[in-house]
Each structure stands twice: as C-alpha cells, then as structure tokens.
Amino acid sequence: MALLALGIWASDTRAQTASGGADRDGAVTEERVVLITGSTDGLGRAVALQLAGPGTHIIVHGRNRERGEQVVRAIEDAGGTARFFAADFASLRQTRAFAEQILAAYDRLDVLVNNAGIWLDPAVGRQLSEDGHELHFAVNHLAGFVLTRMLLPLIVDSAPSQIVNVASLAQSPVDFGNVMLERGYSDARGYGQSKLAQVLFTFELAERLRDTGVRVNALHPATMMDTNMVLSRGAATRSSVAEGAEAVLHLIESPEVGTGEFYSGTRPSRAHDQAYDPEVRTRLWEVSEALTAER
Numbered sequence: 001m002a003l004l005a006l007g008i009w010a011s012d013t014r015a016q017t018a019s020g021g022a023d024r025d026g027a028v029t030e031e032r033v034v035l036i037t038g039s040t041d042g043l044g045r046a047v048a049l050q051l052a053g054p055g056t057h058i059i060v061h062g063r064n065r066e067r068g069e070q071v072v073r074a075i076e077d078a079g080g081t082a083r084f085f086a087a088d089f090a091s092l093r094q095t096r097a098f099a100e101q102i103l104a105a106y107d108r109l110d111v112l113v114n115n116a117g118i119w120l121d122p123a124v125g126r127q128l129s130e131d132g133h134e135l136h137f138a139v140n141h142l143a144g145f146v147l148t149r150m151l152l153p154l155i156v157d158s159a160p161s162q163i164v165n166v167a168s169l170a171q172s173p174v175d176f177g178n179v180m181l182e183r184g185y186s187d188a189r190g191y192g193q194s195k196l197a198q199v200l201f202t203f204e205l206a207e208r209l210r211d212t213g214v215r216v217n218a219l220h221p222a223t224m225m226d227t228n229m230v231l232s233r234g235a236a237t238r239s240s241v242a243e244g245a246e247a248v249l250h251l252i253e254s255p256e257v258g259t260g261e262f263y264s265g266t267r268p269s270r271a272h273d274q275a276y277d278p279e280v281r282t283r284l285w286e287v288s289e290a291l292t293a294e295r
Contacts, residue, residue, distance in 0.1 A: 002287070031081065033109050033158075034252075035059040035102065037147070038116030041068040043166065043221060046245040047113060051252075052078035059102065060084045063118065088118050089143035091130040092292055099150035108158040109151060111252055114144040114198070115166040119191050126185040133291060134180045136187075140194035145201055145288045159213030163205070164251050169220040171196035171266060171272040174284060179291075197284060199262055199271045205282040206260030218271075219263035221247040 034051055038044040040062030048058050052075040060071045060082050068084035075082040083105075087098035102109070117140045120127060129138035148155075148163060155161050172192030175181075181190055199218045206216035221244030243265070250266040251257055262271040274280050 021232075031055055031057040032111070033057045033059065033106055035061065035109060035151075036113040036115055036291065037144070038063045039113075040064055040071055040084075042096070043241055043244045043248070044113070044115040046241045047115070049074055049078070049249050050245050050249055052082075054079045056080050058082040058122075059106075062088060063088050089139045090135060092138075092146060093130070095143045095146050096150065096294075098148050102151060103154060106154065109154045110158050111164070112148065112151060112155060113163075113164045113166065113248065114148065115248075116143070117166065117194075120187050121240070123246055124186040126181065126190070131291075134190055136183075136190035136194040137179065137181075137197065140191070141197040141247040142288060142292055144198065146292050148201075150207070154199040155214055156209070156212050160215070161213065162217070162252065163202075164216040164248060165198045165202045165213070165216075165218040166221060166248065167198040167202070167218045167262070167271075168192075168195040169223070171199065173272060173274050174200065174280070175286065177285060179287060182219070196272050196274060197288075199275045200281045200284045201288070202262070203260050203271075203275055204285055207281075210259070212213050215257065215259040217251050217257060217259060217261045217263065219247055219251055219265075220269070221245075221265070 021027075034048075034056060036048050036058065038046045039058075039060045044062075048060060048071055051058060058075050058080060059291045060068050060075070062068045062084070063086060065086050066085065068086065072082040072084050085098055085101055087094045090143055111143060118136060120135060127135040129135050129142075131138065133142060144165065155163065168191075170188070170192045172189050174193055174197055178184070179193075181193070202216055202218035209216060247263065247265045251263060257263075262269055262275070
C-alpha cells in the first residue's frame with residue numbers, strides 16, 4: 001500500500017530525539033515509544049501506568065492538559081519518560097494537527113493504542129462533530145482512522161511494531177445508506193456501529209500491512225469497566241479497569257498474538273459477521289476516506 005506523503009510541523013525540541021524518546025532532562029534515550037490515545041483517564045491511563053518504567057517512552061493524549069500532565073508525572077515517578085499532547089477527536093482538524101506533531105517530534109513509534117472513545121448519554125440525543133459527522137462515528141472510528149493512516153509511515157519504519165484498537169463486543173452493523181444515523185438514531189446504535197467500524201478497519205488494515213512486520217488487532221477489553229464513562233451513565237459495572245488493562249497489555253506483549261484478530265479479554269473471539277466480509281471492509285475504508293478528505 002502506498003503510504004501518505006505527510007507535512008511535518010516544527011515541535012518542542014526537548015522531545016525531538018534520534019531514537020524516539022526523551023528523559024525529563026531532554027537527553028536522547030534508546031526507548032520503546034508507545035502512543036495511547038485517551039490516556040488521561042480510565043483504561044488508557046491504566047495501560048500507560050502499567051507500561052511506565054525504564055526503557056519505555058509514553059505519548060499521553062487527551063483533552064485535559066492538567067490531567068495529562070498528572071499522568072506524565074506518574075510515569076516519570078515510575079522511572080519512565082512521557083510527554084502529553086492535547087487534541088479533541090471530535091475535530092478532524094485537531095486530529096491531523098496531533099498526528100503532525102507526533103511526526104515532527106518522534107522518528108519511531110513502536111506501539112499505537114487507539115483507545116480514545118465516547119458513549120453518549122441518550123438524554124442528549126444525536127450529536128454531530130465539528131465536521132458534521134455523527135459523534136460516536138467521528139470520535140470512535142474516524143479520528144482513529146485518520147490518526148493511524150497519518151502515522152503509518154512511522155509505524156512501518158519502526159517494525160516490528162503494532163497497532164491495538166480498543167473496540168467492544170457491543171457491535172451494530174454499519175448501515176451504508178444511513179451511516180450518520182439521521183434515521184433511527186439511538187446511543188446504543190451509534191456506539192455499536194462505531195465500534196464495529198473499528199473492527200472492520202482493523203481487519204482491513206491488517207491485510208494491507210501483511211509482510212510489513214506491523215501487527216494489527218482489536219479487542220473488547222472487559223465488560224462495563226469501572227471507568228468514569230460507565231459510572232457517569234449510572235450503569236452497573238461488571239469488571240474493573242485493571243482487567244481491561246491486562247487484556248490490552250496481553251495484545252501488546254504476548255508473542256503468541258498474531259495479526260488481524262479480535263479478542264475478548266485475553267482470548268481470541270469472533271466479531272460481528274460484517275467484519276469477515278472483504279467487500280464490506282473495503283466499502284467502509286472508501287467511505288471513511290471520503291468522510292475524512294480535507295476540503
């Protein structure tokens with residue numbers, strides 16, 4: 001697959017290194033570089049702190065700078081290095097700018113965890129992103145689609161490397177005649193369609209990246225974890241963030257994990273039937289390209 005030609009921003013020189021990471025004094029280090037989106041809270045934060053330690057530089061992402069810097073300090077206290085970047089994934093403009101900052105600041109990326117996501121309260125009804133897209137689809141799928149494709153040259157050059165997409169067992173078929181759910185919207189349908197879209201993207205990307213040394217997988221980390229997103233909905237929790245983090249770490253660390261797979265927890269599982277239809281996967285890719293094209 002032809003990789004994208006990319007523009008690069010100048011960035012804070014403290015984070016520019018010859019090998020990817022920087023310690024708190026800005027010295028060049030030989031470190032594995034891991035980007036975890038949505039890592040200022042919940043599952044992403046737990047994964048970041050589990051990975052924190054010597055030899056790993058973590059790129060922390062979120063919308064809240066204060067929380068992001070708190071995570072950076074916790075990682076540094078554990079002996080690792082980190083840097084925070086702010087971006088709102090409800091905006092493709094901010095998503096692209098974030099990707100450009102990463103490309104400017106790092107010359108390797110060993111692991112990308114697409115974890116950032118939303119589940120809207122049904123009381124707020126159907127919401128649109130800055131770009132006019134149904135908000136679940138925009139944040140949970142399109143932002144990760146854009147970010148991943150922009151970072152692919154760096155990820156491929158860093159192989160063996162990997163991409164982990166945090167999806168869900170809550171999967172609703174993609175309705176190509178009504179992707180933005182202008183008809184028949186519900187929060188469950190919006191969330192489920194966006195999560196299945198993540199799995200479709202995972203399987204298609206894994207196929208396109210075969211023989212590159214890049215491993216691409218998706219997972220349902222755990223059911224109704226005790227995250228702020230779940231707790232804010234008043235939903236009953238059924239598992240812990242620690243369980244979800246264990247599942248994500250399994251995909252990152254286990255040499256037994258292949259590519260183009262869907263996991264539930266630490267076990268291989270089966271996604272919705274749409275995910276195994278090559279024509280559906282190709283169609284979603286084309287639709288996603290059209291929806292995210294710069295205008």
